[in-house]
Amino acid sequence: MRALRLTAAVAVLALLGLLVWDVAHSSGGKVARDVDKGQIVKAPTFNLPLVDGNSKLSLASLRGKVVVLNFWASDCVPCKQEQGELNRLAAKYSPQGVVFLGIDEIEVRSFAQHYLKHYKVPYQSVADGDGAIAGKYGVTGTPETFFIDRSGRAVPPHIVAQAQPSDVEAGIERALKA
């Protein structure tokens, strides 16, 4: 009977440990909320496969550069509508060390590859297949755009829905000055 009690106690403790671990590792999508309040917060890191390649790209590898992080999906109409302007702005700000990076959310890879080719996207995109990174940033739909400064911090604004060029430029300027 004592062994049984001990086993039950160990099982309960293990389950509690799992719960604590889960809570500790869940950012709960605070980034979008905090940035919307005007705060500057650490951008969750990631290391995701490139949509049109076999290698991976980590956010940490872009430290020292301003990153425009655009969450998109190939079936998203506003993503298609803003794509031309994002392409133009990526070329405009590239000399200043600003990197545009797309994060393709929950898609079959070939559809995302087709989108990149069709819209002649000049910058890289990574695949967030299960939406885990979108969850960490607090993304609720596509498109959404974040601005990350040279220190890896997300700075306001956080653009929800189709980005206007003036908003993107304001975000880049803010990140460059942060």
Add this chain to the structure above:
Amino acid sequence: MTRFTVLLALMALVVAALVVALPASASENHPTQAELEAMLICPSCHVPLDESNAPIAQQMKSFIAQRIAQGETRSQIIDELVGPPNNLGTAVLGVPRTHGFDLLAWLLPIGGIALGAVAIGAGAWKWSSGRDDPAPAALDSELDRRVDEELARFDG
């Protein structure tokens, strides 16, 4: 039990195993679109693929059709949706996989039921072995005499 009966029972077991194994093997090697759509879940709307028209569900259906046409097995198609190149994760699985970490999802309930059965069995055994049956009460002599008299009437 004769040797013949044992042989017959063994043959029945083999036939039963074949009846179960052959369709499973056929389904693994030559999966159908409907079967895979019923097994997989739309990761954005969380309903079976065959009940969803979400964009990602349509992409997955298209991917499955393409891979079936290429002659891939059921496991290959599922692995390519869960892992590389699509990396949609285990959220697309209708049931947990039977290997790796997911195996816990199968083992834990079975282990829990087994532990519960052992606990109930041990409790019942302890309860029944700890209970002493009361000793039969001795008849008092007056009652004993009356019973003897009554029985004597039937002796004829």
